[in-house]
Amino acid sequence: MNANDETVKASADDRDEGQTLALRLWIALARAHNAVQAHAADDVARHGLTVTEFAVLEALFHKGPMLLGEVQRRILVSSGGITWLVDRLEKRGLVERRPCPGDRRARLAALTPDGEALIRGIFPEHAARIKAALSGLGKKEKREAIRLLRALAEGAAAAPGGDGG
Amino acid sequence: MNANDETVKASADDRDEGQTLALRLWIALARAHNAVQAHAADDVARHGLTVTEFAVLEALFHKGPMLLGEVQRRILVSSGGITWLVDRLEKRGLVERRPCPGDRRARLAALTPDGEALIRGIFPEHAARIKAALSGLGKKEKREAIRLLRALAEGAAAAPGGDGG
């Protein structure tokens, strides 16, 4: 149910125009992501964290202990990546691994008291920083952008190839 | 000149709501970027290229020979990154370095005939693939998304910290 006018009648010009538009959108998406990511990275670096490390702590803070695999899917890293991340956070005493009751293959990642104190302390400031980085859009525009980006992600997941086909 | 209603009167609730909205937007942005990037990566991988390598070839294809620094700023990598990328493409015979007339510090990157033939051959299909990945939005929505993403990127660049303050 996409409002896809170009499927009705597609001349060569229409196709070119549609492709140009798509490429422009892809570039705009990449640049916006990059610009916001720079702010996020800059902010969490003050606490010696990377954006993905922060994402792990934040997930555990808001959802409680989770299977490594759940965290992995949530923050979009590979299986090797989540092992590496949790190793790193465990060495710093921010996260611990616990056995998963009922499944001896799996392990839960959970915040330690230190980890919880850290994320509790830095999360509000981080959220404020993200909000500031996104201040180019008003509330209404943000809501519209969220709607469009979600439709974009769903469409991409549904398209053949990539990671969703 | 941002349509920023929340600057008028900001109760604690308003602030929380604004932050929640901002965080949701940040997540939607990251997921959309990731989903589209997966398609782009999957497509160029068929020719043994990464997304950034493709971006270098595409820049040189559409703009002609460029200073390494120009390419670097265009595709958003570090100085070490662009050296590494051009090295790699040069080894594969797709790109060559040329001296820059009038500045002996600088070097131009330019497509070789092989490189031009490659990008000319794969660009149309890649553009079609990107268009397919972005088919979750209609033309009108794409235009609106581009407008919002550009405003987002500008706002982020203008905000203190990150890479634009």
Added chain:
DNA sequence: GGGCAGTATCTCAGAACTGAGAAATATACC
């Protein structure tokens, strides 16, 4: 024409991953 800040690229150590495959366990079917 010598010093000096500024700019462009390169070098290099190492960060932050990826992806394939191994090991351990779970689940389903005969």
Added chain:
DNA sequence: GGTATATTTCTCAGTTCTGAGATACTGCCC
């Protein structure tokens, strides 16, 4: 119960990049 397949995490080699500092040159000012 036994075999096959799937799932979950871990290991490890290799890839793709970053950031700091080195090197080479430019252009300005005295």
